[in-house]
Amino acid sequence: MTSQIINSDCYPVTPLTRVRRLANLASYDTNTVYSVLDAAYVCHVAFTVEGQPHCIPTAHWRHGNTLYIHGSFGSRLLQALINGASAVVTVTLLDGLVFARSAFNHSMNYRSVVIYGQFSSIEVPAQKIELLRAFMERLAPGRWDEIRQPTENELNATTLLAMPIEEAVAKISSGPPKDDLADCAWPVWAGVLPIKQDFAAPQGCSDLPAGIALPNYFPRGAITGGNES
Amino acid sequence: MTSQIINSDCYPVTPLTRVRRLANLASYDTNTVYSVLDAAYVCHVAFTVEGQPHCIPTAHWRHGNTLYIHGSFGSRLLQALINGASAVVTVTLLDGLVFARSAFNHSMNYRSVVIYGQFSSIEVPAQKIELLRAFMERLAPGRWDEIRQPTENELNATTLLAMPIEEAVAKISSGPPKDDLADCAWPVWAGVLPIKQDFAAPQGCSDLPAGIALPNYFPRGAITGGNES
Numbered sequence: 001m002t003s004q005i006i007n008s009d010c011y012p013v014t015p016l017t018r019v020r021r022l023a024n025l026a027s028y029d030t031n032t033v034y035s036v037l038d039a040a041y042v043c044h045v046a047f048t049v050e051g052q053p054h055c056i057p058t059a060h061w062r063h064g065n066t067l068y069i070h071g072s073f074g075s076r077l078l079q080a081l082i083n084g085a086s087a088v089v090t091v092t093l094l095d096g097l098v099f100a101r102s103a104f105n106h107s108m109n110y111r112s113v114v115i116y117g118q119f120s121s122i123e124v125p126a127q128k129i130e131l132l133r134a135f136m137e138r139l140a141p142g143r144w145d146e147i148r149q150p151t152e153n154e155l156n157a158t159t160l161l162a163m164p165i166e167e168a169v170a171k172i173s174s175g176p177p178k179d180d181l182a183d184c185a186w187p188v189w190a191g192v193l194p195i196k197q198d199f200a201a202p203q204g205c206s207d208l209p210a211g212i213a214l215p216n217y218f219p220r221g222a223i224t225g226g227n228e229s
Numbered sequence: 230m231t232s233q234i235i236n237s238d239c240y241p242v243t244p245l246t247r248v249r250r251l252a253n254l255a256s257y258d259t260n261t262v263y264s265v266l267d268a269a270y271v272c273h274v275a276f277t278v279e280g281q282p283h284c285i286p287t288a289h290w291r292h293g294n295t296l297y298i299h300g301s302f303g304s305r306l307l308q309a310l311i312n313g314a315s316a317v318v319t320v321t322l323l324d325g326l327v328f329a330r331s332a333f334n335h336s337m338n339y340r341s342v343v344i345y346g347q348f349s350s351i352e353v354p355a356q357k358i359e360l361l362r363a364f365m366e367r368l369a370p371g372r373w374d375e376i377r378q379p380t381e382n383e384l385n386a387t388t389l390l391a392m393p394i395e396e397a398v399a400k401i402s403s404g405p406p407k408d409d410l411a412d413c414a415w416p417v418w419a420g421v422l423p424i425k426q427d428f429a430a431p432q433g434c435s436d437l438p439a440g441i442a443l444p445n446y447f448p449r450g451a452i453t454g455g456n457e458s
Contacts, residue, residue, distance in 0.1 A: 044274035046284035055275035057321035
């Protein structure tokens with residue numbers, strides 16, 4: 001069900017994934033790529049239809065060396081992906097604003113991954129169910145067995161797309177500003193304003209029947225705490 | 230310097246921006262589009278070079294009815310944009326995970342904007358300076374006058390691109406899960422797990438000269454607190 005990286009812990013450097021700007025921030029290490037993909041809930045999928053680029057945000061999850069997305073079967077854009085359009089998936093986590101002494105050296109701290117490839121559709125209902133369960137396990141372990149399962153119609157209405165991760169690169173910027181040595185005595189504060197993403201307290205539906213308690217499977221606290229310290 | 234929306238507070242609905250899926254979540258209202266753009270620090274810019282789609286995350290800012298990005302003049306991808314490639318800019322803010330009674334109705338709460346258009350390069354140095362100042366004003370009002378100003382070489386090395394916002398749509402999903410009526414008695418917790426983004430305490434460089442105090446212009450606290458309540 002998932003493609004495998006054989007005999008290597010790194011993705012190959014290709015003309016598409018070779019980072020030319022700030023190449024020292026690039027990583028082709030599979031675990032680094034996975035860690036960024038797994039820390040984010042939303043990716044951006046870009047592709048071209050009749051010369052026109054499109055870019056849609058959508059939830060993603062990873063299982064082994066494959067990235068999955070899902071959506072409505074009726075979506076024109078998903079249909080383009082099913083039909084084999086070249087695609088690029090970008091995941092970005094913003095970790096902080098970086099304030100340097102010079103205007104020029106201001107920047108941001110971030111973790112990003114770019115994957116070039118093609119999606120294909122998962123059609124076997126049992127496979128779809130298992131992959132949707134894996135997605136739910138990531139969000140709320142154990143919840144899948146508690147909820148009303150998909151009907152055949154609902155499953156048919158859900159397009160599930162898989163992209164093997166074969167041409168990918170992570171780019172990670174962290175730490176304090178990189179000021180020119182000559183600027184370091186400039187009389188201005190310099191440093192990082194970290195950005196963190198957290199879960200807030202769960203908000204139950206107003207019509208929850210009596211006796212339905214808040215489950216304990218939800219993730220708590222920081223999603224991303226930045227990578228400044 | 231900025232394009233204007235004349236005699237209208239809404240962007241036109243075009244073949245590219247007409248939302249077909251969950252059309253009730255779409256908004257063409259300029260202020261709604263602006264509010265999403267202004268709440269985010271990073272956008273994704275997608276475009277096609279020789280048939281290959283690309284999607285790069287980058288900082289953005291808005292001034293009037295124009296979206297700006299900047300980057301290194303040497304970047305191949307920015308060069309494609311300078312040369313007039315059709316582009317699409319997507320901004321996405323994730324506000325929460327939405328847990329329904331049925332697997333099928335699980336979703337996410339988010340605010341997104343998609344803008345279709347083309348970038349053009351700002352070449353006049355004085356204009357570039359004013360736009361970079363506006364960007365800094367957004368991040369840290371007053372800081373521009375404190376920092377070491379760009380040299381001519383630095384300014385030449387900085388590509389500044391502008392896209393008039395003419396074909397744009399916002400899509401906003403909020404509130405509790407939309408369960409089928411027949412599912413509402415299903416014995417499982419249902420509701421929203423809100424996601425919020427905050428600034429943490431500023432982290433000054435370890436080599437700050439004595440007497441440099443933390444400025445008071447940094448934004449504090451919540452960037453996005455979700456739109457659940």
